[in-house]
Amino acid sequence: MSPCTQSGKLDCVSCHTSSGRFRFKDKPNDACISCHPAKDKNFQAHTHHEKSVVQCIQCHMPMTDFARMNRSDHSMRPPMPSATIQFQSPNACNLCHKDKDAKWADGHVRQWHKKDYQKPTLETAALIDQARKGDWKNLSEMLAYLQQRDKDEIFANSLIRLLINNDDPRIAVVLTELLKNDPSPLVRSSAANVLGYRLDEKTIPALAKATEDAYRLVRIRAVPSLPSVPERMIPADHRNAVKNASQEYVASMASRPDDAMSHYNLGNFYRDGGKLKQAIGSYETAIKLQKDLILPYVNASFTYNLLGDNDTAAERLKQAIAIDPNSIAAHLNLAMLYGEMGQRDKAAREFRTTFKIDSRSAVATYNLCILLAETKPQESIVWGRKAVQLQPKNARYAYTLAFYLHRAEQSDKVVALLQPFVDRHTTEVDIYMLLAGVYEQMGDRSAAIKVYETAAENKQLSEQVHSGFRMHIQRLTSQ
Numbered sequence: 075m076s077p078c079t080q081s082g083k084l085d086c087v088s089c090h091t092s093s094g095r096f097r098f099k100d101k102p103n104d105a106c107i108s109c110h111p112a113k114d115k116n117f118q119a120h121t122h123h124e125k126s127v128v129q130c131i132q133c134h135m136p137m138t139d140f141a142r143m144n145r146s147d148h149s150m151r152p153p154m155p156s157a158t159i160q161f162q163s164p165n166a167c168n169l170c171h172k173d174k175d176a177k178w179a180d181g182h183v184r185q186w187h188k189k190d191y192q193k194p195t196l197e198t199a200a201l202i203d204q205a206r207k208g209d210w211k212n213l214s215e216m217l218a219y220l221q222q223r224d225k226d227e228i229f230a231n232s233l234i235r236l237l238i239n240n241d242d243p244r245i246a247v248v249l250t251e252l253l254k255n256d257p258s259p260l261v262r263s264s265a266a267n268v269l270g271y272r273l274d275e276k277t278i279p280a281l282a283k284a285t286e287d288a289y290r291l292v293r294i295r296a297v298p299s300l301p302s303v304p305e306r307m308i309p310a311d312h313r314n315a316v317k318n319a320s321q322e323y324v325a326s327m328a329s330r331p332d333d334a335m336s337h338y339n340l341g342n343f344y345r346d347g348g349k350l351k352q353a354i355g356s357y358e359t360a361i362k363l364q365k366d367l368i369l370p371y372v373n374a375s376f377t378y379n380l381l382g383d384n385d386t387a388a389e390r391l392k393q394a395i396a397i398d399p400n401s402i403a404a405h406l407n408l409a410m411l412y413g414e415m416g417q418r419d420k421a422a423r424e425f426r427t428t429f430k431i432d433s434r435s436a437v438a439t440y441n442l443c444i445l446l447a448e449t450k451p452q453e454s455i456v457w458g459r460k461a462v463q464l465q466p467k468n469a470r471y472a473y474t475l476a477f478y479l480h481r482a483e484q485s486d487k488v489v490a491l492l493q494p495f496v497d498r499h500t501t502e503v504d505i506y507m508l509l510a511g512v513y514e515q516m517g518d519r520s521a522a523i524k525v526y527e528t529a530a531e532n533k534q535l536s537e538q539v540h541s542g543f544r545m546h547i548q549r550l551t552s553q
Contacts, residue, residue, distance in 0.1 A: 076150035106130040136166040155179035156192045198229045205236035217248045227258040234264040246272045250280045259289035270299030282312035285319035293319045301347030334364035436464035469502035
């Protein structure tokens, strides 16, 4: 964010009229020099350009193409040619010097400014770039940045939104703290939005309390995930606030009756609260308003399925695919729906299409493993391996593959696959049972006993489960 804005001395109407027009169209530099007179007096030393050929906003607010429209960069940062080199984003220098490249511009900037002012921006931008690509090797650094007191709230907000794609438990801890204590309502609102996908005994009370936030933005970001939460899990002293924020959210969405996304969001809110017919009404309105918007078709399909109308559910997904043949969500959910309807061949076809579009879809590969197990067992194992490769820590995927490997009499591969999960004290009970059973069939009674003992000592499992494993230990040791 611009230091001018952060200082509290600059707001929208400092430069624009209430209708959005630029106040200083004829003399653009006047927008800046009232606060920066020293730079105006030493214009050439500051800009390294003649005053007659360049304006402040050309360097600090260059006009670029974004989202199919021209807009001025309101970060107001100095030129960042290094960002062009590293991220291919446009920079102010080369918008004018079109015959030169970013390396040429970067050389001049570094010659003029001995302090590397680009470095902090590039470091933060690199974290966002990695998160956008799903590269989480620097997750610790990302979370550390979010906890810095002097972080840029715009960068932080962007980073938080990207964390929605990562289920690392550390994220919920950091975001819960930000929701409670960060001074920026923008940061708090984004934290609330992401925590809505991570509901548990710690995040639910934090979201409920956030419905009392002084800022409406935070309140209406905190409340959408709460309709699906049983009332007993909402702290009693926050229930009225949740109810009031819910009404506020509905009013907010209804305030834009011609906006498809508002009706889509309202549909999600109603669906999560169990108001399925109202949800359908909102989704169908969204579709009428914007026929090429995929999301309401997909979520309307979910809701029709909940109402028991699978034919209409399938029709909405087919309509979505007709609009966008590469919609992963539409193909994947149609595959799941066909599977539920018992149409296994159609389900397999849609899962294959999903994987063809997105080769990282572990859900598609896992389901193909199950669907093909009876008719094409060898291909089933191939898909199971893909699922485990895509999500190597997923215990359910590993167990399913091991189950079919065991059926194919590949005991050594079962052991190699499951033993690491036992060593990590998995909570997947079936893994202990299958691996110990394989060891018994192989005649390795001591290895089987060790697996049962590991399970019996796992404090994350219930006492009833522990008792069952102790019975297996007693059976083997008494032989």
